[in-house]
Amino acid sequence: MSTPAKFIIQPRGSPPSRRGRLLPWALVAPTVLFVVAMTVFPLGYSMWTSLQEYPLGQPPAFVGLRNYQKLIHDVNFRSSLATTLLFTISATGVEFVLGLGLALLLKGEFSFQGIIRSSLMIPMVIAPVVVGIIWRLLYNADVGLFSFAVQELTGKSLSVLSSSMLALPALILVDVWEWTPFMFLLLLAGIQSLPQEPFEAARVDGASTWDIFRHLTMPMLRPVIVVALLIRSLDAFTVFDQVFVLTQGGPGTATEVATLMIYKSAFRFSQFGYAAAMAISLLILVMFFSAAVTRALRGSG
Amino acid sequence: MARSGSGSPRQRLWFLTRLALIVLALIITLLPVYWMVNTSLKTQVEVFASPPTLYAQNPTFGNYVNLFVRRHLGVYLLNSLIIVGSAVLLSLVLGSLAAYFLARFAKGRMQQQLNFWVLAPRMIPPAALVVPVFLILQHFGLINKKLGLVLVYTAFNLPFVAWMMRSFFQEIPVDLEEAAMVDGSSRLRSFWDVVLPLAAPGLVATSIFSLIITFNEFFFALILTSTPEAATLPVGTASLIGKTQTLYGEMAAAGVVAAVPLVVFALLVQRHLVRGLTMGAVK
Numbered sequence: 001m002s003t004p005a006k007f008i009i010q011p012r013g014s015p016p017s018r019r020g021r022l023l024p025w026a027l028v029a030p031t032v033l034f035v036v037a038m039t040v041f042p043l044g045y046s047m048w049t050s051l052q053e054y055p056l057g058q059p060p061a062f063v064g065l066r067n068y069q070k071l072i073h074d075v076n077f078r079s080s081l082a083t084t085l086l087f088t089i090s091a092t093g094v095e096f097v098l099g100l101g102l103a104l105l106l107k108g109e110f111s112f113q114g115i116i117r118s119s120l121m122i123p124m125v126i127a128p129v130v131v132g133i134i135w136r137l138l139y140n141a142d143v144g145l146f147s148f149a150v151q152e153l154t155g156k157s158l159s160v161l162s163s164s165m166l167a168l169p170a171l172i173l174v175d176v177w178e179w180t181p182f183m184f185l186l187l188l189a190g191i192q193s194l195p196q197e198p199f200e201a202a203r204v205d206g207a208s209t210w211d212i213f214r215h216l217t218m219p220m221l222r223p224v225i226v227v228a229l230l231i232r233s234l235d236a237f238t239v240f241d242q243v244f245v246l247t248q249g250g251p252g253t254a255t256e257v258a259t260l261m262i263y264k265s266a267f268r269f270s271q272f273g274y275a276a277a278m279a280i281s282l283l284i285l286v287m288f289f290s291a292a293v294t295r296a297l298r299g300s301g
Numbered sequence: 302m303a304r305s306g307s308g309s310p311r312q313r314l315w316f317l318t319r320l321a322l323i324v325l326a327l328i329i330t331l332l333p334v335y336w337m338v339n340t341s342l343k344t345q346v347e348v349f350a351s352p353p354t355l356y357a358q359n360p361t362f363g364n365y366v367n368l369f370v371r372r373h374l375g376v377y378l379l380n381s382l383i384i385v386g387s388a389v390l391l392s393l394v395l396g397s398l399a400a401y402f403l404a405r406f407a408k409g410r411m412q413q414q415l416n417f418w419v420l421a422p423r424m425i426p427p428a429a430l431v432v433p434v435f436l437i438l439q440h441f442g443l444i445n446k447k448l449g450l451v452l453v454y455t456a457f458n459l460p461f462v463a464w465m466m467r468s469f470f471q472e473i474p475v476d477l478e479e480a481a482m483v484d485g486s487s488r489l490r491s492f493w494d495v496v497l498p499l500a501a502p503g504l505v506a507t508s509i510f511s512l513i514i515t516f517n518e519f520f521f522a523l524i525l526t527s528t529p530e531a532a533t534l535p536v537g538t539a540s541l542i543g544k545t546q547t548l549y550g551e552m553a554a555a556g557v558v559a560a561v562p563l564v565v566f567a568l569l570v571q572r573h574l575v576r577g578l579t580m581g582a583v584k
Contacts, residue, residue, distance in 0.1 A: 023488060024406040031399035031459045038434065038456030039422045045433035105322055116323065118568055120330055125567035126560045127517035129535040133542070133556040134337045143348050143549050145336050177333065238426040241519040245539055259428040259520070266432050267524060279429040286426055 043283075050276035060273070067277035076253060077261065077278060081285075084258045087168065088236040091175040095232060096225075098176065099183025104213075106184075107191050117188075124181040132245025135174045136161075139246075164254040167247055171255055174242055179235075183228055190224030191217065230293055237286060258282050334560075341365070341553035348549050364554035372544070374555060376529045377537030384447050384533060385515045388454035393508050395455075396462025401492055403463060404470035422460050427520050435524055447531045453521055458511045465510065465577060469503030470496060506573035509566050516563060534559050 052060040138146040141159040150158045160170040202212050240259040249256035266275035342357040368374040407415050443449030481491035519535040526532040538555045
């Protein structure tokens with residue numbers, strides 16, 4: 001804030017000076033510059049990269065759409081997308097139901113509400129890497145509380161993260177644990193900001209609790225629900241940290257979500273062009289996906 | 302817990318069900334975190350005890366000492382503080398100016414356009430930016446340098462800061478600045494003297510938010526840094542997983558070190574949490 005105070009604004013009525021007119025643009029320029037340099041330009045560069053091949057030890061060569069052609073026939077990429085989609089839909093769905101339930105359970109005033117709500121939001125603010133560590137400890141077959149409980153209940157020793165059947169559900173459970181608080185907080189805020197009169201009127205008219213929920217709460221909550229589902233599903237769609245810490249995509253490729261596949265192909269196998277092509281495809285999918293979600297949820301109202 | 306502990310049997314049944322469900326939710330939420338803290342305080346022998354001990358029998362800080370003495374966790378922590386601190390400060394200064402522009406000068410169509418341009422980056426999958434950002438930073442020799450990560454984090458924070466601060470600035474009446482300007486104060490001076498102090502709580506909330514997001518960031522940090530010269534705490538912690546093998550106590554302790562400051566910070570901004578998480582879409 002060392003800028004000297006030299007931008008004098010004229011009193012109301014008279015036209016602003018040249019400097020006065022320039023001031024707004026001076027305010028916004030640095031931010032625009034940063035966003036262009038780190039978002040817009042890289043996006044363009046990414047598209048350019050996706051049209052190239054990076055052979056080891058040689059300069060990159062332009063190959064046109066060959067990376068995309070390869071991509072269409074890549075079984076691994078397709079299965080990775082399917083895994084990502086399954087992860088996103090399951091996790092977001094369960095989080096939404098549980099979050100809504102919690103919000104309905106905890107709306108209104110009661111004793112200890114502050115401390116209860118604060119406690120419930122803890123998983124969400126812990127770094128995803130740490131969440132990964134927490135669940136590594138729980139799932140571990142030798143020292144884990146979770147595995148111990150399973151063993152006591154079923155008599156079988158179980159290493160969930162090395163089972164190709166259970167690894168993905170285990171990751172979904174981690175995501176549900178971490179992000180249900182997010183749904184809960186958003187929906188609670190939404191519910192508490194609803195006007196009271198329609199509910200009072202409905203109750204006077206003798207509507208049942210279920211009717212009120214179905215025909216009043218849900219429709220009025222729709223805008224908040226759209227925002228919550230959109231933000232959460234977009235983040236779930238690009239999940240990386242917890243998967244990296246817990247399974248690295250394994251066993252086999254059972255949990256190889258899209259971002260992890262892009263990471264591996266770029267930074268373990270140095271296929272920058274191919275990785276960029278996957279990333280651009282992912283971006284296009286995300287754009288369609290968010291447009292569809294927004295339209296579906298807004299339209300049905 | 303609810304206000305009516307008495308009343309008809311039906312009411313009492315609902316009260317008890319509700320109480321039970323809330324307690325259950327609390328247990329599921331807190332038990333995993335407790336287990337990490339518990340494990341971090343155990344000796345290597347006790348970690349492997351079967352059945353697992355519900356609390357450390359001979360609590361020890363040995364794991365924490367090892368982390369800082371043998372595994373350079375302090376260095377990673379310091380890197381994180383320097384990188385996150387610089388990025389948050391830089392994005393706070395630049396982002397607030399942009400936010401003031403958005404709140405006071407952007408009108409009508411331009412406002413809608415800007416809304417899009419500020420919010421769109423939030424929708425871009427990080428994976429779509431990571432390859433070019435890596436190549437660009439490599440070109441400038443900024444891989445595994447603190448400065449590289451500071452620039453990246455500043456850029457990612459800016460839209461968020463601009464958006465949050467805009468919503469706080471909009472709550473401040475324009476009349477106050479205009480009064481100051483009529484008294485001969487310049488626009489920037491009245492921004493500094495009048496608007497900023499009034500928006501201070503918002504500024505604090507926004508900075509703590511950026512702090513949480515940046516401090517927890519892993520994907521770009523993993524790719525852009527690798528050695529103790531610049532690697533952040535999440536990267537250092539993740540690299541421990543390979544190095545410590547079955548030293549689960551140390552792994553847990555590293556998790557605790559990385560989690561505690563953040564939980565404290567989050568409790569401070571709890572009131573603004575929803576607004577921050579949705580970039581102002583829900584208040």
